[in-house]
Amino acid sequence: xxxxxxxxxxxxxxxxxxxxxxxxxxxxxxxxxxxxxxxxxxxxxxxxxxxxxxxxxxxxxxxxxxxxxxxxxxxxxxxxxxxxxxxxxxxxxxxxxxxxxxxxxxxxxxxxxxxxxxxxxxxxxxxxxxxxxxxxxxxxxxxxxxxxxxxxxxxxxxxxxxxxxxxxxxxxxxxxxxxxxxxxxxxxxxxxxxxxxxxxxxxxxxxxxxxxxxxxxxxxxxxxxxxxxxxxxxxxxxxxxxxxxxxxxxxxxxxxxxxxxxxxxxxxxxxxxxxxxxxxxxxxxxxxxxxxxxxxxxxxxxxxxxxxxxxxxxxxxxxxxxxxxxx
Amino acid sequence: xxxxxxxxxxxxxxxxxxxxxxxxxxxxxxxxxxxxxxxxxxxxxxxxxxxxxxxxxxxxxxxxxxxxxxxxxxxxxxxxxxxxxxxxxxxxxxxxxxxxxxxxxxxxxxxxxxxxxxxxxxxxxxxxxxxxxxxxxxxxxxxxxxxxxxxxxxxxxxxxxxxxxxxxxxxxxxxxxxxxxxxxxxxxxxxxxxxxxxxxxxxxxxxx
Numbered sequence: 149x150x151x152x153x154x155x156x157x158x159x160x161x162x163x164x165x166x167x168x169x170x171x172x173x174x175x176x177x178x179x180x181x182x183x184x185x186x187x188x189x190x191x192x193x194x195x196x197x198x199x200x201x202x203x204x205x206x207x208x209x210x211x212x213x214x215x216x217x218x219x220x221x222x223x224x225x226x227x228x229x230x231x232x233x234x235x236x237x238x239x240x241x242x243x244x245x246x247x248x249x250x251x252x253x254x255x256x257x258x259x260x261x262x263x264x265x266x267x268x269x270x271x272x273x274x275x276x277x278x279x280x281x282x283x284x285x286x287x288x289x290x291x292x293x294x295x296x297x298x299x300x301x302x303x304x305x306x307x308x309x310x311x312x313x314x315x316x317x318x319x320x321x322x323x324x325x326x327x328x329x330x331x332x333x334x335x336x337x338x339x340x341x342x343x344x345x346x347x348x349x350x351x352x353x354x355x356x357x358x359x360x361x362x363x364x365x366x367x368x369x370x371x372x373x374x375x376x377x378x379x380x381x382x383x384x385x386x387x388x389x390x391x392x393x394x395x396x397x398x399x400x401x402x403x404x405x406x407x408x409x410x411x412x413x414x415x416x417x418x419x420x421x422x423x424x425x426x427x428x429x430x431x432x433x434x435x436x437x438x439x440x441x442x443x444x445x446x447x448x449x450x451x452x453x454x455x456x457x458x459x460x461x462x463x464x465x466x467x468x469x470x471x472x473x474x475x
Numbered sequence: 476x477x478x479x480x481x482x483x484x485x486x487x488x489x490x491x492x493x494x495x496x497x498x499x500x501x502x503x504x505x506x507x508x509x510x511x512x513x514x515x516x517x518x519x520x521x522x523x524x525x526x527x528x529x530x531x532x533x534x535x536x537x538x539x540x541x542x543x544x545x546x547x548x549x550x551x552x553x554x555x556x557x558x559x560x561x562x563x564x565x566x567x568x569x570x571x572x573x574x575x576x577x578x579x580x581x582x583x584x585x586x587x588x589x590x591x592x593x594x595x596x597x598x599x600x601x602x603x604x605x606x607x608x609x610x611x612x613x614x615x616x617x618x619x620x621x622x623x624x625x626x627x628x629x630x631x632x633x634x635x636x637x638x639x640x641x642x643x644x645x646x647x648x649x650x651x652x653x654x655x656x657x658x659x660x661x662x663x664x665x666x667x668x669x670x671x672x673x674x675x676x677x678x679x680x681x682x683x
Binding site: 336341343389409417 | 481482483484505506507508509597599601618630634672
């Protein structure tokens with residue numbers, strides 16, 4: 149019996165279908181970012197236009213007859229975008245009579261990686277547009293992802309995006325910065341790590357300034373190397389302090405080959421293993437939401453209460469406020 | 476020389492030198508970073524750490540005295556004791572009382588360090604050591620900086636706020652103000668602003 153998950157926290161409207169932990173469908177429609185970035189209302193309009201078709205396609209691909217549960221991204225994300233996913237989920241839940249589950253977006257990225265590799269207690273580097281955090285499961289007061297360290301200002305993804313726009317690169321910012329960086333030479337840049345926390349604005353400001361005088365390629369290279377080294381160092385510190393045995397990276401920026409290489413080298417130097425999910429689960433997707441909704445549905449004591457206020461959206465939903473009630 | 480611990484950026488060896496117990500803190504190369512960045516970071520942190528620790532030592536702050544500085548290593552006095560994070564979390568009333576006293580002392584020391592124009596950069600209970608006679612030592616200045624920035628100082632306070640419960644934090648902050656003097660209120664104002672940026676609101680650990 150299948151669970152459907154709807155994701156719409158940013159520019160992707162994604163619908164996934166999962167059955168007993170297997171992904172049967174993972175369909176996405178993506179808003180093309182303009183040079184000015186992402187305007188929430190416009191993206192929400194786009195999502196609204198495509199929601200019905202994406203849901204139908206996912207259900208058809210999965211070939212399921214009955215929907216057992218429906219999940220949607222409650223947050224964190226952009227209000228108008230989240231709203232479209234939430235409303236679509238409510239409608240789908242009413243039509244099918246299946247119970248509805250609100251899911252934390254960040255936890256879903258991490259959980260699908262943990263699920264794919266069957267890991268019990270990994271140390272997590274969660275890197276997306278708006279966020280960058282070092283996470284791990286803690287049992288008290290209830291099982292949840294504790295934040296060991298995180299960015300004090302912007303997420304690494306948004307930082308790279310801002311730079312890419314200033315450097316007039318083509319959309320798909322992160323990967324265009326990586327392409328530009330190839331063969332660059334290193335210029336010293338501000339490197340700010342505070343224990344397991346870090347900040348990116350000083351680095352970004354410096355890189356923007358250098359764009360005017362320096363070689364574009366060298367600036368992109370140095371920016372990327374500095375930012376990823378900071379993330380790696382903070383992760384390494386957390387790894388040794390917590391003593392966890394595995395490291396995973398998840399979220400949009402975990403698609404970066406350079407970041408993966410660095411984390412792999414770091415983990416190996418301490419005899420730990422490094423894992424990362426296939427790209428389709430690190431970019432925003434509905435399958436991860438479906439997977440977590442299925443786990444919530446199966447977990448004891450998680451039968452949803454039918455109360456409208458439980459099914460809202462939370463633009464600033466923190467990962468530590470989302471309980472993990474399964475193994 | 477005997478390896479006693481391995482942190483994220485350095486390997487620590489215990490040794491005897493000139494009849495004294497010392498540690499050798501060596502910053503090892505990190506294979507994940509490009510060579511230029513790696514060497515620059517290790518060189519600069521080694522230098523800054525030694526310089527800051529010597530300055531604080533001279534001003535009477537209880538930090539391990541620096542004996543020798545190399546390109547990527549520092550030899551310093553060895554403090555025999557336990558870090559506060561190993562003391563924390565033991566539920567007995569007696570432990571809580573001595574932890575409270577230690578936190579008050581830690582607040583005063585951080586206030587003094589800030590007054591002397593230094594930020595620590597990783598001020599958690601893992602970097603405060605209590606020796607056998609109960610005296611506190613601040614260790615690991617690898618991420619420290621000479622600065623008068625209220626933001627940097629507020630981040631030191633924030634790290635401590637997050638690693639202890641609210642009762643302990645109150646004692647810490649009360650003596651921090653005494654140690655720092657007048658400028659403490661500006662730092663605490665800045666701390667409020669950082670917290671309001673919305674990232675830190677639910678991160679205090681009340682059970683740890």
